[in-house]
Amino acid sequence: MAAAQKFDVVIIGAGAAGLMCALTAGYRGRSVLLVDNAKQLGRKILISGGGRCNFTNQNIEPAAYLCHNSHFVKSALARFSQWDFIAMVERHGIAFHEKTLGQLFCDDSAKDIVTMLTTECDWAGVTIQLRTDIEQITQQDSGFSLQTSAGDYLCDSLVVATGGLSMPKLGATPFGYKVAEQFGLKLLPTTAGLVPFTLQPEDKIRYEQLSGIAVPVIATAACGKQFKEAMLFTHRGLSGPAVLQISSYWQPGEKISFNLLPEHDFVSWCTETTAASPKLSLKNALSRLLPKRLVERLIELGDLPDKNLNQLGKGEIQQLADYLHHWHIAPNGTEGYRTAEVTLGGVDTDELSSKTMAAKKVPGLYFIGEVMDVSGWLGGYNFQWSWSSGYAAGEVV
Structure with missing residues (x-):
């Protein structure tokens, strides 16, 4: 049996938050493995905004987010703002426009955003592995071991970026909540939002x-x-x-x-x-x-x-x-979740650091994006939370 491969960081979930976290950590010189059970990256990005991806909003503010702790989102949103993401989009030459109420969409296709993030991951040296199921996660003396359908891995930092329950046809599952429960983190009841x-x-x-x-x-x-x-x-x-x-x-x-x-x-x-x-x-x-x-x-x-x-x-x-x-x-x-754009509730933010997204009780474990109890308004707010929370974790893992 092959020996477990070692990475500094393993990120489960190759959606918006996972991709942003991976490239941010990769640029810091960390060895990063980004895994997903899907056949393609960023499925929710690809179908969003009628295929043009409403990737952020010019009017991002903490008041536009529903969270049990209303202050939780402030730090991450301030440290990686809509203007930071817009600057990345502009660096890649992606044309975009404002539709209404500050909503920004690609002129051409949501594929441009996925290509941009994939390119950045490539430049940052991230290893991406799709069609991979996580079978077991075990906490070690230092870090974690993962048994997957593609082999075993060891890591110092484990990031859960598996999203919520909305849009099951895109592969949404309660996996992230199960990981939180496994490690004793409190969950808040989930319901369909933006529905x-x-x-x-x-x-x-x-x-x-x-x-x-x-x-x-x-x-x-x-x-x-x-x-x-x-x-x-x-x-x-x-x-x-x-x-x-x-x-x-x-x-x-x-x-x-x-x-x-x-x-x-x-x-x-x-x-x-x-x-x-x-x-x-x-x-x-x-x-x-x-x-x-x-x-x-x-x-x-x-x-x-x-x-x-x-x-x-x-x-x-x-x-x-x-x-x-x-x-x-x-x-x-x-x-219900079939057509909901987001999932309300999830991992209780009281369990996490608002600066790093780290689980306070479990060294090396992080939760980012929709899996936690943060939901934004319609119009690019949820993508911005993915970019901001992914960046916050990527800076420290």
Whole structure:
């Protein structure tokens, strides 16, 4: 039987965080093995942003992250910021553009980001091994031994970068959580985040024919968190950026409030429009502000009156304002990990150093990226956490 190969660092998981950690450690002269059970590197990077990879956001700030300890993300984000990653993208000549709200996308393809990271790993002398299953991890007097489907390895530092449970079709597994449990680290309950809502059966019947209609809204969760973006009606429920964002703050049983007219005060608008065109129907008037199919359906359902503007009384106008500015839905649930962009919860950050991502109780063990209890907003925030946490660990392993 072949002797175990020795590396300074073994990183399990060749996604965004693992790649960044590997190249950072490699440039420090460390011998690095990056292993993954997948057939290709960076699968989540490749499919993200519609294949163009929303690789970071110009407006990165700690407040955009959900974490049991709200201060945990500050150190890593400050030491490897969005500007540091943008500088790397520019060094590689990758063309990119801002879409909305500071979101940065490749002009061409997400493959450019994977190629960039792979090239950097190559320059840094990293050994990459795909199609490799980790069968057993054992803590040694100093470091760890790993039994894998490709042979045995020894290392001083072991980095877990295996991600969460979202998108199982890309190979997501609870492996990282099992490693944390093996070494006695606390886990926080996991749920799907940045995920579409499903509707209660009666609401599904009411709204399913609106599938495909998008409306700009302000979505508000019961906790008071708000997002101003688009909402999309789907066959099963509600999606779109506003819904994905607010889903991370939603608890089962709670209602979500949507302001369907975020740019208008309905009472003022109705008063002005009535003065100009008193005999205009509410349906035709509102169809100037909202998709016509939506207005027609709300009238069919009896939620809006089928009247002319000049037939509306003061009290009725106020009721309409309340309805349109506070349209409530109590979701039945979410679509779950199948379509979720992130996993909320995971390895408790109280178990880790915010500066190095090292496990406080287990010398030489590190957790980076989505496997821990850090989840960002939609729009490049989660990739930036991968780059920042990967860099933080890569600087010290």
